[in-house]
Amino acid sequence: MLGMAHAIDQMNRAVAQVVKWLALIMVLLQFCIVIGRYVFGFNSIAAQEGVLYMHATLFMLGAGYTLLVDKHVRVDVFYAKARAETRRRIDILGHMFLLIPSMLALLYWSWPSVRNSWKILEGPISVGGIEAVFLLKSLIPAFCILILLQSLSLLVRLFHERAQA
Numbered sequence: 620m621l622g623m624a625h626a627i628d629q630m631n632r633a634v635a636q637v638v639k640w641l642a643l644i645m646v647l648l649q650f651c652i653v654i655g656r657y658v659f660g661f662n663s664i665a666a667q668e669g670v671l672y673m674h675a676t677l678f679m680l681g682a683g684y685t686l687l688v689d690k691h692v693r694v695d696v697f698y699a700k701a702r703a704e705t706r707r708r709i710d711i712l713g714h715m716f717l718l719i720p721s722m723l724a725l726l727y728w729s730w731p732s733v734r735n736s737w738k739i740l741e742g743p744i745s746v747g748g749i750e751a752v753f754l755l756k757s758l759i760p761a762f763c764i765l766i767l768l769q770s771l772s773l774l775v776r777l778f779h780e781r782a783q784a
Contacts (some may be wrong), residue, residue, distance in 0.1 A: 635684035664747040683765030
């Protein structure tokens with residue numbers, strides 16, 4: 620089981636290594652959009668949507684890695700001062716009864732929209748935009764799957780730590 624957890628961790632690390640470059644590309648594209656608009660009077664809806672697509676991809680596909688390295692948003696009023704065993708119990712309960720069920724619900728309820736978007740190859744958000752909303756919507760199930768897998772990996776480690784204690 621630890622081998623599977625390690626493989627999931629490596630997968631999310633690899634995804635993060637790829638999508639982290641989107642931050643730089645996104646800033647450069649936004650810079651070009653601003654220069655194009657205010658210096659040359661040129662505007663591109665597709666370029667503006669490109670920033671939106673990169674932003675969505677960066678955050679949706681980077682979420683699994685964020686969970687792996689424990690940098691996600693946490694309300695830790697009690698958690699920060701708790702003993703290690705108490706934190707482990709909170710993490711286990713949080714994964715089992717909050718994170719995993721919410722990701723399964725999001726995956727279940729978003730799937731018809733994603734499927735229909737692919738069926739019609741849903742076009743641009745705005746006239747002149749990127750003709751690939753179906754790809755943008757595909758980030759939702761990808762996000763859910765990456766978070767679910769990382770949650771399972773963390774649960775395996777938490778149960779392993781508990782058994783060792």
